[in-house]
Amino acid sequence: MRIVIAGGGLAGLTLAHYLNRNGLDVAVYERDADIAAREAGYRIHINSTGTSALHAALEPRLWELFLATCGMPSEDMLLFDEQLNLRPGRDRSATEGTGVPADIPEHLVVCRSTLRRILYLGLEKAVHFGAKVTGYRTHLDSSVTVLLEGGATVEADVLIAADGINSAVRAQRLPQVQVADLGSRHIAAKIHLTDEAKATLPAELFNAFSLAYDADFTGLTLGPLERTDPASPLIAEQDPGFRREATADYALSIFNSLPDLMLPDDELFTADPDELKAHALQRVAGWHPALVDTVRLWDTVTVQALKCRSCVPVDAWEPSHITVMGDAVHAMSPALGIGANTALRDAHTLGDQLLAVAADDKPLLDGVAGYEQAMRDYAYHALRMSAFVGQKVIGHLPLPE
Ligand SMILES: Cc1cc2nc3c(=O)[nH]c(=O)nc-3n(C[C@H](O)[C@H](O)[C@H](O)COP(=O)(O)OP(=O)(O)OC[C@H]3O[C@@H](n4cnc5c(N)ncnc54)[C@H](O)[C@@H]3O)c2cc1C
Structure with a gap:
């Protein structure tokens, strides 16, 4: 199975590690010129949903490297008024993660860019930099031709859009998905x-x-x-x-x-x-x-x-040989700090389905359908919760109907 991932962000690289670690080859096409092309990144909170996905994907040495570069705060989020008086606590269910074995901390903080560098280690041959994906063509035999800026093409059996909020692949595959300001x-x-x-x-x-x-x-x-x-x-x-x-x-x-x-x-x-x-x-x-x-x-x-900005949830769609993950399909209000965690969960969930397909346990379209059904359930829930809390504490607009 030729697996091509558009976008080497947290979601795409975590999926690539998970598949590699379990014996599947992948190719990642990333528009940045190299792993250090952008400024040093920002700090993100990773809960047990994110850490369990990373733990499953990373070789032990990379997992230890990840832990060494993290911070471990005792709380996730505190709310104050402008005079620094503590505001009442809030419902923590959305940021608590899905629960993991006791040896994985519930709250970690990490620099997005450092995590991305760690995720690149071991994938040097799989990641192609300076390769912007502009779209794709599908064929009667179900194969996919991935189109790169400059005219180059790549053949795939499955194309995974992990190219962030402005995803070119999502715009073609799911044009009904709107990104709301x-x-x-x-x-x-x-x-x-x-x-x-x-x-x-x-x-x-x-x-x-x-x-x-x-x-x-x-x-x-x-x-x-x-x-x-x-x-x-x-x-x-x-x-x-x-x-x-x-x-x-x-x-x-x-x-x-x-x-x-x-x-x-x-x-x-x-x-x-x-x-x-x-x-x-x-x-x-x-x-x-x-x-x-x-x-x-x-x-x-x-x-x-x-x-x-936030993606706006849409009705279920038919599975195909092109699927979507992370911010490409469920970018959300930052109010709860769970966008990356949800993207990492996609990597775990989709990875499990693709491994089952590779083991001949199910046809590819069933694997994609299983992932997309699960992803819509948890990711749209996370997205709606984030929008709701964002209205209350940031005062932003509600999601459009
Ligand atoms: C300030 C800030 C703070 C945040 N804090 C948190 C937090 O505490 N916790 C949390 O869970 N989330 C947080 N988030 C959200 C989190 O950063 C995102 O949800 C997460 O990075 C999404 O990962 P991704 O891999 O789906 O997309 P991205 O990280 O956007 O990665 C997409 C990748 O695709 C590449 N790409 C784009 N277009 C193309 C193309 N056409 N062809 C090839 N490659 C392409 C990009 O260069 C990039 O490498 C925060 C976001 C911001 C902005």
């Missing part, structure tokens, strides 16, 4: 966790991902990543770029606001980082001093504006 605007930045920065910020902000927000749904988040084992020999044997990134402690900080209070889009998305930081500082001027300090500590070169 949820109306909230974010300015994200990194804070380098030097001793000085840590001395400035209160300890209560360090054990979890914190979100402080006011009555207008203007919010400020802080998500620290303090590595568990930066001196690990497994990190020491990696290349200098990996070592530098995987040992640096930082916090992800995001200022969010509704559009009528934020800079207009044409200014927001063209402003330089200094202007974005100045806007956030001006907007939190009357907030608790520790929260204002978090914005002061932003590393200006890392500041960027983001839109909050």
Whole structure:
């Protein structure tokens, strides 16, 4: 079975590892020029849904390397008002994961880019960089021709779209899937966790991902990543770029606001980082001093504006030799921090189905159907929960009907 994956993000690379580890060959086509082509990434929370998928996919040494580069907070998320008073707890069921053996931690935090580098290790021959997938053609014998930018093509028996929220393959395979602008605007930045920065910020902000927000749904988040084992020999044997990134402690900080209070889009998305930081500082001027300090500590070169978007669930579709996973089909509001976890779950679920197909336990279309049915159930649930909580704490728009 020729398995082609479009997109070498967290979902695509985890699936490639899982299949490789169980004896199946895959080819991944990734538009980036190389694994370090983008800036150093942001911190993501991984719950037991994500860790069980990674544990199943990674060889023991890579799993240990992953753990060494993670942080292990004691809580997942705390909510505050703008004066840093704790808000009432919330329903944690959506972020708790699916449950795993006791030796896998419930809460891990990791740098997305470091995890992606780890996922690339061992897949050097399978991943083709600088290869943007633009679409595909299907044939009467059920085979698929994958189209790459520049005119090259690749033949496949199954094509898996793991190419993120703007997926070209999804646009062709499931044109009915809409990506909605949820109306909230974010300015994200990194804070380098030097001793000085840590001395400035209160300890209560360090054990979890914190979100402080006011009555207008203007919010400020802080998500620290303090590595568990930066001196690990497994990190020491990696290349200098990996070592530098995987040992640096930082916090992800995001200022969010509704559009009528934020800079207009044409200014927001063209402003330089200094202007974005100045806007956030001006907007939190009357907030608790520790929260204002978090914005002061932003590393200006890392500041960027983001839109909050979500895929909109659609009715079940007929399975085919082209399927979809991760943000390509269920990008969701960031309110619960479960988009990557759901993408990793796809890798586990689809991987199991493809292994059953390879073992002649079922035909390919039955395997794809089994995966897609399960994925729609859990991923649309996660997506709707994220949108619901995002309305309550970020104040963004509901999903369109
Ligand atoms: C600031 C921020 C914080 C977040 N925090 C969390 C969190 O705490 N927990 C959590 O679970 N989730 C979090 N998320 C969501 C999470 O990052 C995504 O859900 C996850 O990265 C999706 O993985 P993916 O592999 O499906 O897509 P992506 O990570 O988007 O990967 C897609 C890959 O496909 C490649 N690609 C794109 N187009 C093409 C093409 N045409 N051809 C070939 N390759 C292509 C891209 O270069 C990329 O490598 C956060 C997101 C943001 C923005």
